[in-house]
Amino acid sequence: MSFERVAIIGLGLLGGSIGLAVQDRLPGVATTGWDRDPATRARAAERGLVGTVCETGAEAVAQADLVIFCVPVGAIGEVAGELASAIPAGAVISDVGSSKQSVAEALAKALPGHTVIPAHPVAGTERSGPDAGFASLFLGRWCIVTPPEGADAAKVAALSAFWEGLGAKVELMDAQHHDLVLAVTSHLPHLIAYTIVGTASDLEGVTQSEVIKYSAGGFRDFTRIAASDPTMWRDVFLTNKDAVLEMLQRFSEDLTALQRAIRWGDGDTLFDLFTRTRAIRRSIIAEGQDDARPDFGRSDHAG
Amino acid sequence: MSFERVAIIGLGLLGGSIGLAVQDRLPGVATTGWDRDPATRARAAERGLVGTVCETGAEAVAQADLVIFCVPVGAIGEVAGELASAIPAGAVISDVGSSKQSVAEALAKALPGHTVIPAHPVAGTERSGPDAGFASLFLGRWCIVTPPEGADAAKVAALSAFWEGLGAKVELMDAQHHDLVLAVTSHLPHLIAYTIVGTASDLEGVTQSEVIKYSAGGFRDFTRIAASDPTMWRDVFLTNKDAVLEMLQRFSEDLTALQRAIRWGDGDTLFDLFTRTRAIRRSIIAEGQDDARPDFGRSDHAG
Numbered sequence: 205m206s207f208e209r210v211a212i213i214g215l216g217l218l219g220g221s222i223g224l225a226v227q228d229r230l231p232g233v234a235t236t237g238w239d240r241d242p243a244t245r246a247r248a249a250e251r252g253l254v255g256t257v258c259e260t261g262a263e264a265v266a267q268a269d270l271v272i273f274c275v276p277v278g279a280i281g282e283v284a285g286e287l288a289s290a291i292p293a294g295a296v297i298s299d300v301g302s303s304k305q306s307v308a309e310a311l312a313k314a315l316p317g318h319t320v321i322p323a324h325p326v327a328g329t330e331r332s333g334p335d336a337g338f339a340s341l342f343l344g345r346w347c348i349v350t351p352p353e354g355a356d357a358a359k360v361a362a363l364s365a366f367w368e369g370l371g372a373k374v375e376l377m378d379a380q381h382h383d384l385v386l387a388v389t390s391h392l393p394h395l396i397a398y399t400i401v402g403t404a405s406d407l408e409g410v411t412q413s414e415v416i417k418y419s420a421g422g423f424r425d426f427t428r429i430a431a432s433d434p435t436m437w438r439d440v441f442l443t444n445k446d447a448v449l450e451m452l453q454r455f456s457e458d459l460t461a462l463q464r465a466i467r468w469g470d471g472d473t474l475f476d477l478f479t480r481t482r483a484i485r486r487s488i489i490a491e492g493q494d495d496a497r498p499d500f501g502r503s504d505h506a507g
Numbered sequence: 508m509s510f511e512r513v514a515i516i517g518l519g520l521l522g523g524s525i526g527l528a529v530q531d532r533l534p535g536v537a538t539t540g541w542d543r544d545p546a547t548r549a550r551a552a553e554r555g556l557v558g559t560v561c562e563t564g565a566e567a568v569a570q571a572d573l574v575i576f577c578v579p580v581g582a583i584g585e586v587a588g589e590l591a592s593a594i595p596a597g598a599v600i601s602d603v604g605s606s607k608q609s610v611a612e613a614l615a616k617a618l619p620g621h622t623v624i625p626a627h628p629v630a631g632t633e634r635s636g637p638d639a640g641f642a643s644l645f646l647g648r649w650c651i652v653t654p655p656e657g658a659d660a661a662k663v664a665a666l667s668a669f670w671e672g673l674g675a676k677v678e679l680m681d682a683q684h685h686d687l688v689l690a691v692t693s694h695l696p697h698l699i700a701y702t703i704v705g706t707a708s709d710l711e712g713v714t715q716s717e718v719i720k721y722s723a724g725g726f727r728d729f730t731r732i733a734a735s736d737p738t739m740w741r742d743v744f745l746t747n748k749d750a751v752l753e754m755l756q757r758f759s760e761d762l763t764a765l766q767r768a769i770r771w772g773d774g775d776t777l778f779d780l781f782t783r784t785r786a787i788r789r790s791i792i793a794e795g796q797d798d799a800r801p802d803f804g805r806s807d808h809a810g
Contacts, residue, residue, distance in 0.1 A: 278774075326721045326723050327723055328723075330802070345723055346720055346723070384712055385718075385721055386724060388706070388710060388713055388718065388726070389717070389718055389721040389722055389724045390725045391724075391725075392703065393703060393724070393729055394725050395762075395765060396703060397725070397728075397784075398784050399761050399765055400696060401787055401788075402761055402784055403691070403754070403757050403758045404691050404692070404787075405784070407757070410687055410688050410691055412787070415691065415692055416787065418629045418649055418651070418689065418692040418693070419791050419797070420629050420631075420648055420796050420797075421605070421629045421689060421692045421693025421696070422692065422693045422694075422696035422697050422732050423691070423693065424791050424796055424797045425700075425728055425729075425731065425732060426696055426699075427784070427787050427797070428728065428788065428797070428802075428803065429728060431784065434777075434778050434781035434782045434785070435778065437777070438778045441769045441777055442769070442774055445772075448769060449769060451706070455702060456762070458705055458709075459698075459702045462701070462702055463755055466698075466748055466751060466755075467748070467752060469748075471581075471745055474737075474740070474741045474745075475737050475741045477701055477705050478733075478737035478740055480705065481705055481733040482733070482734045484704055484718070484730055484733070485727075485733065485734040488727050488730055493719065493720065493722050493727055494722065494730070494805070498633060498639070499731075500731060500803040500804070500805055501804060501805065502797070502803055502804065
């Protein structure tokens with residue numbers, strides 16, 4: 205089986221990128237879309253993010269064989285509940301949320317009797333809204349699919365094939381393990397970035413103008429992530445609380461150890477860690493998950 | 508006055524970039540250079556990082572009217588001491604180190620009677636060594652000059668003009684204030700990045716392969732900074748200990764507050780911070796200190 209009519213609920217960065225990627229790479233597949241915000245619907249229609257932008261969610265899902273919720277994870281249950289009676293019985297339900305156990309529960313509760321197969325494409329930028337999406341967002345990125353126990357293998361395969369059709373690499377994973385892995389590769393980094401940008405904004409001895417002027421020393425990197433969508437990220441932290449708190453605890457312990465090394469002038473401990481951390485970046489570049497150019501290629505652009 | 512013969516001691520990312528930038532933008536200025544490592548000297552000669560790569564530091568500085576130390580801050584005092592008898596009496600002594608109080612002290616002690624005017628161009632990439640430098644590194648970046656009390660105004664002006672000649676914008680600042688500002692805009696971000704990359708490498712529940720595969724969720728950004736030169740950064744933390752520890756204390760307090768908000772499900776606190784932090788990035792882009800393209804432009808390259 206493969207999907208022929210895909211409904212996208214929520215037309216921001218992720219929803220818009222899926223719509224554009226389907227039209228670009230899977231031309232036989234029809235796309236409908238809806239967003240709660242009328243201004244977003246209007247802009248989505250202008251940009252042609254999906255084949256048909258519908259005036260109601262019920263219209264968008266009425267003929268769909270795949271419904272993908274692309275709204276903040278805290279809102280998925282409510283939005284799905286509103287559309288429950290309109291979604292065809294045979295449609296596969298999926299999403300793009302960054303936490304998967306809570307989404308699986310929310311969708312199962314809102315749409316009893318439907319086949320729910322959550323998914324999470326590990327891709328994005330710091331932008332959000334209907335102007336942010338682009339067709340190549342998923343190229344070479346991983347999409348983690350977290351089928352519940354006993355899920356229909358043919359439908360899981362169809363969803364995996366759909367994501368591969370958009371250029372992604374697919375990995376199947378248990379939802380709980382997903383939440384632990386993403387807590388360290390995504391959620392903790394965002395939390396740290398938001399924190400440090402907040403800390404730098406609230407100093408009495410250093411002005412905000414100085415923080416901005418001298419940000420090329422490293423700080424500016426963190427501001428990119430800390431410019432991400434506030435609603436989305438609030439929801440991620442609230443819905444993946446346990447794993448985030450566990451990773452945060454480990455991070456704080458490690459930071460305290462470094463703090464102690466600095467206080468006591470223990471250069472060897474610092475040097476050893478700073479040497480180890482170089483290897484991981486080399487592996488990330490070798491795996492095609494980041495730009496090999498120094499400074500993310502920013503300097504090429506500036507020069 | 509302006510400088511005519513510049514000696515660059517240390518031919519890594521910064522030293523090499525200065526050499527290339529002088530040849531590119533200040534063609535009337537002669538450059539000599541030396542590095543303790545013979546392989547670096549050989550590569551510097553191949554790349555033409557400076558006009559003349561010398562076999563000894565004493566040769567490199569012998570005719571100089573400006574000597575710039577581009578070695579890790581912990582080594583500056585020793586290297587300067589070794590060259591003390593070879594440096595002409597009238598030469599201005601400067602550097603590019605990331606901590607300024609300790610460098611000012613080390614240079615004053617190693618080179619009594621010389622005019623020492625420390626400086627710090629806030630620019631760099633995660634690369635190091637003689638292959639890392641490029642002529643446009645300083646374009647549009649700030650160079651902070653920290654003249655000691657009573658410094659000769661003409662010499663300070665000449666050093667400022669030199670950096671402006673390389674494309675930088677110059678700001679004069681007290682060394683102590685520099686160390687506080689850079690602790691937040693550069694040193695703390697590096698420490699945090701090194702820590703989180705270390706934390707992610709040492710988990711028993713998540714493999715290193717998973718961390719690498721799913722790094723596009725945010726983690727990969729931190730690995731760039733955490734690939735920076737270990738010796739340089741060890742020295743920065745040891746020589747700017749007090750300011751780094753102060754900023755770290757504030758960061759830890761702020762992180763604890765967010766941890767508490769997550770634990771108690773306080774979404775409003777999270778949302779408020781995440782909204783505030785967006786504004787700073789907009790200012791950094793408006794000030795020309797980062798790339799306006801989403802994802803640092805990486806997606807353009809990938810797509």
